[in-house]
Amino acid sequence: MIELQLFPALAGEVTPIVVAFVLGILFGTQLQGKISKRMIGLIIGLSIIAAVLFEAPIFTWSLLAGFISEHISISVAFVAATIGMFVGKAFRGGRE
């Protein structure tokens, strides 16, 4: 049907996740102040709940992008962005 070049899943479904993660890192470096481990856990939990609510974008068909079945899907990009922000914050070591 169509030849795929980058990943076994459709490339266009993975790219948003990567982009969200990278931009999350970029903006995560701008965070300041202390965030406790419990808070991080809470936020990631919340983000997973939110990701279920937001669903994957239409016309995504791979599990990697969060498509599970016709009516159930997860917005992986959202979770990736959240995690990316914490990674970014870790890079800068929580500057004051």
Place this chain on the structure above:
Amino acid sequence: MNESISNLWSIPLFIIIPILAAILLNVLYSRKRAISVTAVVSSLALIVVSVLSPFGFHWFTGQPAVLPTGGYTYRADLLGWNLALEYYYGPLQQIAIFLASVLLLFVVLIAINSLKKNTGTYISLLFLTFMSAAIVIMVNDFYHLWIGVEIGSLIVAGVVLATGEAVSQKAALKYTFFSALSGAGLAIALALILGVTGYANISDAIIAMPLNDASLASVLYVAFGFTVLSWIYAGGLAPIHPLKADVYGSAFPHATILLQTQSKLMLVAIGLVILRLFGTLPFAKEVMLSVSVLTMMIGVVMAMLQTDFRWTLAYLIVSHSGLVTLGISLGTVQGIIGGLFQAVNDVVYMSVLLLACEGIYYFGRGTSIKTVSGIAKRAPWLAVAAIIGAFAASGVPPFNGFQSEIILIQASLNYGMPELAIVVLMVSVTTFIALFKGIYNIFLRPDDAPQAGEKQGMPVPRMLYVCLAALIFITILFGVYPQLAINFLNEAALKVVYIPWVP
């Protein structure tokens, strides 16, 4: 002249180079050396591109036109509905953009030489001023025209604000307040035209315009009204001229050069659009003519009353905008040539005067004719430049103002309106009086101030004299060989009058 080309290489550069230069300059902010290099190199590049470029179209984003018979084409000389945004670079655009980029170079040089710290943002705004002028003069699309006018007025406010004085903050605030009104007005006009035609491309809209459909007449008239309103605003015609004059008067004189270039080009561009779209409607030309005549008259009379040379020039610029629009509103080939040529000349001789004013600003620590006097003794060349500028502005023969005013006078006589010719004559005479009132007081009146020694300002940057000499050269060149410019303007005028602006 290769007008079947729809991807002319030069057109995007006129927009993209200023944008990139502006971004870079704004980020550099206070690094003087890098700023000078970037600004000078970019404005030189613009001049080179404008000289080298052939004529043609550019269809941005590379979407073709839809042929009436179905199918698509990339040839600009075939009749088709444009999917893409269209720019046109013709002879009129060439001379306008060439002049604007030369002026940009001069203004940038002066700004670099005469301003202290943090010039990055200011010079970046100057580049954006050029960009908005280039957009408006080249574009062939309503929506984009609107954006050009909108961003143009924002930039004007920025350039004025950069002086940091209370008076300029007031002027900028008032000007932006009105930009909200007339920007919305232009948007309504656009919506109405889009509603009756369905095309944002101006050439396509002209073809699809239901000019003979009586059931849509008032839509067209109201659209015309709103377009004229935005024309009045963009060019600073009466009754918005006090705001525009404030803007011209309170910006740095060298910045006013670009501001007035921008507004003259906007006047030309929007005026031609109005003429092409609505020129055949009853009363359209009459409305435009009366706006022009009122602007000329009020501007020049108000210039007489000013006691500050900057403000005298500001009102004269407004008044001479009326000369430009007079020619365009006549709607004849000769009239349009006169109007366009007047715009070109106006930009040049007003720049001479404004640069002279800049010189006075440094020397006399102000430009008020009440407090500054006897400059001629200290700066004789400045006085010579100012006097040449005044001669050119009031249409004295060896200079360029004469050539365009004579065309305008002939055009109005041929149109059957000798009154207009009289008005033009009176404007040039009054310009002479207003200017010489200022020049006499500032340059020639003996310096009666006792503290002459301490009044000595900083020396005028040498760059200013170089720029003045170059501009005076152009003034005399166009005055002696008007064909140099008229050959460029002829084609645009013919196109407007005889065929809607499609290849």
Place this chain on the structure above:
Amino acid sequence: MESKALKGSRGIIAVIALMIIFVGVSTSLLQLNGNVARGISPEYNALAPYEAPNNLASWVYDYRGFDTLIETGVIYVGALVSVLAIGRGIVRTKGVAEEAPVAQSSMDFHVSSLNVILKYFGIPVIILIVAYSLLVLTGAATSGGGGFQCGVIFSSAFLLGMIFYGKKNPLNLSKKFLIGIGGFGWALYALLGLPGYLVTGYWQYNVGADLWSSGLISGVSGMSAVVPDIMRQIFGDPFRILLVLSDGTYASTAGIVPLINIGEAFNVIGAIGLIFLVFAYGYTDEEGKSK
């Protein structure tokens, strides 16, 4: 500005003038009712889905992409000018005495009175809003959303932090960062036209989506050059998705549109964030240097 300028006979004249304007505009709108011409829009509608599943993205960033570039400039310049009014970039003439620029004082925040619950609530909400803005950004080509929206949502997070925490904003964007990111965004948008310009001669030609040289739509003559395969893969393939429609299944790619969206988002974040920051705290050059 005296308010009595509109009293008395002038007021009456003004009211009459307004009524004339009102009557004129409303008759024109009434006449337009039912007479709106479709013009070129059916063509756009027919072509848009070939580009991106989100029609709006194809309209705004491809067909009228250059418009949007200048529109983006309006936001950028708007921020520049607003901040100029506060004090960034005011220039002084050498040797000429001028009045001092009008100084602005910063706004006073009383964050000490803030509820403890709100303080704990703030950080997660800010992080989640930022993540949401990135989601909107990355879904630009496939679902409702795009650069403008991302920027606005992001700056709402920034504003929220500013209101909750004052200068201890967890999302601590500095002026330099905002100015840089805004400029970078607009420059990125402008430069994304370059690949298309170099290979086809049309500025901002959508090299990845490549409708007109890929043979997807027939009847085009005169395209000077065909986009090389390598360019098409760089700009097209990362965004290729499978479009399952009622009339069949085919692969669609938005080309440079998602990248443009990123530029747009950066620009809006920079512009609106800068306006928020400077309007709340004022601008001083010294502070700018120390950062």
Place this chain on the structure above:
Amino acid sequence: MGSIDSLYDKVKRFVIEFTSGKGTSSAMTGYMTGELQTVAFIMILASFFRIFSVPLGIVLLAAVVGALFFFGPMIKAMERENSSGLNRVLFWVMIYFAVIIAVTLWG
């Protein structure tokens, strides 16, 4: 009949009417030239109406000349109306716009 003195007074009063505040002679020349210009311009504008009908133009011209003599220095009113106060500009823009719409729609 008035004496030379009173004629001088009359002229002086008329001239002083031109400027408000401290009038210098360089400002005065501006105001007086401006006044003359305005009068001439308005008369030319009135004569424009000959394109509709010549008698109307003549009547209008006469009326304008009469009005100009009656209302004295026009230039003060003109300067006042040309201030950059937002209310005034807004007022004139509305008038202009109404006139444009009225003339084109029902003209």
